[in-house]
Amino acid sequence: MLIRPRRNRKSAVIRDLVQETHLTAANLIFPLFILEGNNVKSEVSSMPGIFRYSIDNLLREVEACMKLGLHAFDLFPNIDETLKDRYATEATREGSLYLRAIAEVKKEFPEACVVTDVAMDPYSSDGHDGIVENGEILNDETLEILGRMAVAHAQAGADIIAPSDMMDGRIGYIRSVLDEQGFSNVSLMSYTAKYASAFYSPFRDALNSAPKLGDKKTYQMNPANQREALIEAELDAQEGADFLMVKPALPYLDVIKLLHDQFDLPIAAYNVSGEYAMVKASARNGWLDERRATMEVLLGIRRAGATAILTYHAKEVLENRWL
């Protein structure tokens, strides 16, 4: 045998020399859940180790992460049911929980990168990402609300706005509204290929944001489709997206790879709540080694082509020095 691939695996030093993909703290974005109150830290039962924080505790959590070298955060609000309505008006109310949280994080930690979520669902009494009328999710009427949300986030200090709703035309619409209002430096991380997935359930527990009626299949993509992601990516690129995101990550590594190969924009991937819960649950049962499984998942997402990974494991990976 002339060629023996095992020679390059014979020692740790050589294995490191030939390692093709690396993961660093710089690749990670940590999603954080917030809620109203003082000194609150409530664990999400389907996501052990992940908490909803009141703003005071959020600031402490961000500080702890910054010390670990984790500098990018994506915020999601848990909104009291009584504040929800059909038009998500709480989302743009001055002084609302979310807008205060963005501003306070940026005030305390100007060098932190704050990613904000633009979508109606945490604020919608219907639990949908768009206005619901006679069971239908309205597209163009929803865009106006998304535009107002984006401007409010930008005014509060958001670095990157991440529209997660999958309405058609949202990236172009939000881009033009932001530019008109003088926020041409605020980035857009588009949820380009967001699938109608079973893996969002723990997130909906965290925010109490599950749809009241029906599902999200008329706007989120069919898990069976790959090529359709190219249409979405083409539109987002034309409309001015700065990042293309694929979500979830693990069942869609082919889509991450496809968008990476076909587009020059950076690729983000969302290792979603259900993917986190899956690893946690089996680790807790002693069915797999959490460190190795987590690193394999994250490296796999990097290998497929994502440079930015949103993951609930972000802090733990750094705290435990798993990298």
Ligand code: PBG
């Ligand atoms: C909704 C939104 C969802 C997630 C992020 N933004 C869920 C949904 O579409 O219902 C899921 C994230 C996760 O599961 O970790 N705009």
